[in-house]
Amino acid sequence: MNFKDIEYINDINISQSDALIVVDVQNDFMPGGALPVEEGDQIVDGINELAKKFHENNSPVILTQDWHPPGHKSFASAHPGKNPGDEYQTEAIGPVLWPDHCVQDTKGAAFHKSLKTPFAKAIIRKGTNPEIDSYSAFLENDKKTETGLTGMLKSLKIERIFICGLALDYCCYFSAIDATDFGFNVYLLLDLTKGIDLPEGNISQSLENMKMKGVKFANINSFSW
Ligand code: VGL
Ligand code: ZN
Numbered sequence: 001m002n003f004k005d006i007e008y009i010n011d012i013n014i015s016q017s018d019a020l021i022v023v024d025v026q027n028d029f030m031p032g033g034a035l036p037v038e039e040g041d042q043i044v045d046g047i048n049e050l051a052k053k054f055h056e057n058n059s060p061v062i063l064t065q066d067w068h069p070p071g072h073k074s075f076a077s078a079h080p081g082k083n084p085g086d087e088y089q090t091e092a093i094g095p096v097l098w099p100d101h102c103v104q105d106t107k108g109a110a111f112h113k114s115l116k117t118p119f120a121k122a123i124i125r126k127g128t129n130p131e132i133d134s135y136s137a138f139l140e141n142d143k144k145t146e147t148g149l150t151g152m153l154k155s156l157k158i159e160r161i162f163i164c165g166l167a168l169d170y171c172c173y174f175s176a177i178d179a180t181d182f183g184f185n186v187y188l189l190l191d192l193t194k195g196i197d198l199p200e201g202n203i204s205q206s207l208e209n210m211k212m213k214g215v216k217f218a219n220i221n222s223f224s225w
Contacts, residue, residue: 006207009187009218014225019158020054020061021137021149021179022047023165023172023193025115028066028101028108035101035196037167043192044114046220047164050192051119053225060121060156062149064137064171066102067109067125074133075100085198092132092142096198102127124149136174138182150182160185162218168195173206176215191219 028034030041051061068074076082076097084099102109111117124147126134134140138149153161161184163172172193179186188210195203211217 003190003207006190006217008190008222009216010222012187012218012223014054014057014059014223015160016057016059017157017159018054018059019153019156019161020051020059021161021163021165021175022051022061022063022115022120023137023163023175024064024066024102024167025112025165026066026102026108027110027112029166030112033101034099034108037194037196040166040194041112043164043166043194044112046192048114048116048119050162050164050189050220050223051116053223055119060153060158061119062137062153063111063115063117063120063123064165064175065109065111065123065125066127066171067104068102068127069130070100070103071130072100072103072127072133073131074098074127087199092140094133094141104128122152135171136178137171138175138178141174153184158184160187162187162189164189164192166194168193169198169202169206170196173210176210177213180213180215186215187218188215189219189222190217191221 029037076084088097089095132140197203
């Protein structure tokens with residue numbers, strides 16, 4: 001599956017049962033960062049524009065922040081002889097190892113300087129357990145430990161969630177899949193995300209999987225306002 005085969009939903013009106021989840025718009029995922037996503041910086045203005053609309057409508061904007069302790073097990077440097085990009089799969093880590101990135105309280109873990117963080121109702125920090133990675137904003141990679149975001153959104157009576165940010169085929173993808181499992185109606189904003197594509201083909205595989213799960217695709221022009 002390729003971007004041009006995708007059907008986009010149109011004429012979306014934001015309502016108070018909608019939430020916007022802005023995934024990992026952090027320096028380390030930007031060009032020049034520790035785990036750069038190509039063109040990752042090009043989505044920030046659009047995300048700000050959309051977040052402003054949600055905020056004006058009293059619909060919650062949630063930011064996520066990858067927030068690893070030093071020596072996190074997802075880092076190749078924590079495994080003697082391993083390099084970033086090497087395959088490594090356990091229940092809690094993988095399918096590949098990463099360069100050291102988004103270490104708690106470092107500049108790399110900070111949000112991109114242009115991201116309008118005052119729009120956020122909450123910031124969910126994930127990947128904080130040294131042994132377990134958390135690509136998803138909802139569930140850690142052990143598929144058991146919740147971040148708490150589901151409870152928050154359910155108590156706010158959120159039904160529909162819109163996902164944007166970085167990276168398309170990791171944190172956005174796993175967040176979208178888990179959100180459907182938790183019963184939300186999920187939209188991925190394809191022009192407000194960029195992917196890593198590691199291993200190669202991972203972006204099209206994740207688009208295919210999301211489509212099969214019932215995730216819908218939209219972009220910033222899909223909203224009517
Ligand atoms: C991410 C790899 C490792 C992401 C986070 O934000 O997509 N990817 N940690
Ligand atoms: Zn990470």
